[in-house]
Amino acid sequence: MTVLRAVMVPGAVESDGWRHIDLYDLPQADLTEVTGIYLAADVDQEFLAEIRELLGRFVFEGGRMVVNGHVQRVFLDGLTRWRKLEFRKPADLALTRVSEHPVWAGIDPQALLYNTGTPGRLTFEEISRIGVAGFYGRGYYLDLPDDAQIVHTIGPTAGPIDYAYRLGAGHVLVHGGNDLLQFAGADRGTSFLTGQLLSWLGQR
Numbered sequence: 001m002t003v004l005r006a007v008m009v010p011g012a013v014e015s016d017g018w019r020h021i022d023l024y025d026l027p028q029a030d031l032t033e034v035t036g037i038y039l040a041a042d043v044d045q046e047f048l049a050e051i052r053e054l055l056g057r058f059v060f061e062g063g064r065m066v067v068n069g070h071v072q073r074v075f076l077d078g079l080t081r082w083r084k085l086e087f088r089k090p091a092d093l094a095l096t097r098v099s100e101h102p103v104w105a106g107i108d109p110q111a112l113l114y115n116t117g118t119p120g121r122l123t124f125e126e127i128s129r130i131g132v133a134g135f136y137g138r139g140y141y142l143d144l145p146d147d148a149q150i151v152h153t154i155g156p157t158a159g160p161i162d163y164a165y166r167l168g169a170g171h172v173l174v175h176g177g178n179d180l181l182q183f184a185g186a187d188r189g190t191s192f193l194t195g196q197l198l199s200w201l202g203q204r
Helices: 023-028 045-050 052-060 124-130 193-201
Strands: 002-007 012-015 018-022 034-039 064-068 082-084 095-097 139-141 149-154 159-167 170-175
Touching: 002 023, 018 023, 023 045, 034 052, 034 193, 045 052, 052 064, 052 159, 052 170, 064 193, 139 149, 139 159
Parallel strands: 002 018, 002 034, 034 064, 064 170
Antiparallel strands: 012 018, 082 139, 095 149, 149 159, 159 170
């Protein structure tokens, strides 16, 4: 099992089960043994659009892909453009779990809503008093594939922020916000999110 984490840094390095690879090196990478590709939220979507055929072939042939961030350039079949949510208060950004998915198994959506900058485990009441909402996501996707599985919606508008779908023999998972790995941490009680992402991407 090899899982690539495509980021905007030069070179490639192995760490904690990931093989970090510069996005621009992806076309030259040997994907023969690669089961999954994790696209960080800040990657160059214009470049991804240029290698759309490569990405599509990888997934169609059974690979798995996680797409983070605000998709504005459609670089893979089944993707749709991100839309900004109008919000005024934390409740407008609250997450609702619509269906279960192994990546988020055992994770309370409330644990993802706020960032505090304060180390250590806090109660939700404390977090909601001092925290800032919206880091997990501030928008949503519409016009999803017919067979898409919506995992989370955001706010009273119930716009889909996390969804998954099949593409050929492979699978795609889309998170419409900051990099999912940012939300794996002991202080949130979500440190196992990293392992669950790796496990999902490692299947083929």
